[in-house]
């Protein structure tokens with residue numbers, strides 16, 4: 001059940017033109033049981049509570065980052081049961097999202113395949129309407145002994161689709177989850193700046209580091 005869908009996000013301005021608040025709509029996608037709700041709840045509350053139920057919701061979370069107020073709207077989606085991956089993302093979701101987090105479990109190869117297909121679908125759908133930033137997250141990094149997807153595979157997929165990449169454990173640390181959301185916010189801001197014209201210095205540095213690879217959170 002979806003609680004609420006807000007109109008597309010924006011940066012609000014005061015009367016004198018000063019930027020006040022940045023809004024960012026973040027959509028979490030991925031197969032069942034990979035930890036989408038765990039990531040969301042970690043970010044919202046700093047806690048890992050273990051069981052989350054099957055509820056699809058949009059949460060609002062405000063934070064101050066680098067002195068600026070940020071309002072995140074986070075859509076924790078449910079992977080529809082008995083459906084093809086091609087039907088797992090709706091047009092409405094893609095229009096709503098400013099940035100996406102695609103989650104798989106490092107010990108569930110089929111969930112990695114779902115992310116691979118979802119990235120492809122999103123890139124195809126957005127070809128006409130512009131590129132949304134995507135971060136691919138390999139979750140459950142604490143379960144190394146059950147790993148079936150290597151870090152390298154995750155990183156390569158991200159590189160090939162121009163996405164960010166992190167491996168984290170929502171169960172073990174808050175820090176990795178925080179990095180994912182902050183990185184996505186940076187990418188969303190860059191995408192907006194690009195739309196207005198000009199990538200800026202940070203964008204150039206990011207492009208260079210994307211080419212030479214990186215990203216591993218703990």
Ligand SMILES: Nc1nc2c(ncn2[C@@H]2O[C@H](COP(=O)(O)OP(=O)(O)OP(=O)(O)O)[C@@H](O)[C@H]2O)c(=O)[nH]1
Pocket residue numbers: 030031032033034035036037038039049050051052053054055077078079139140141142143168169170171172
């Ligand atoms: N070991 C470990 N377990 C995790 C981690 N993240 C989530 N889990 C567990 O994985 C299970 C699924 O987590 P959820 O957050 O409900 O996954 P989801 O992707 O939202 O699942 P759906 O609601 O089915 O879409 C739960 O039992 C969590 O406790 C993690 O980093 N490590």
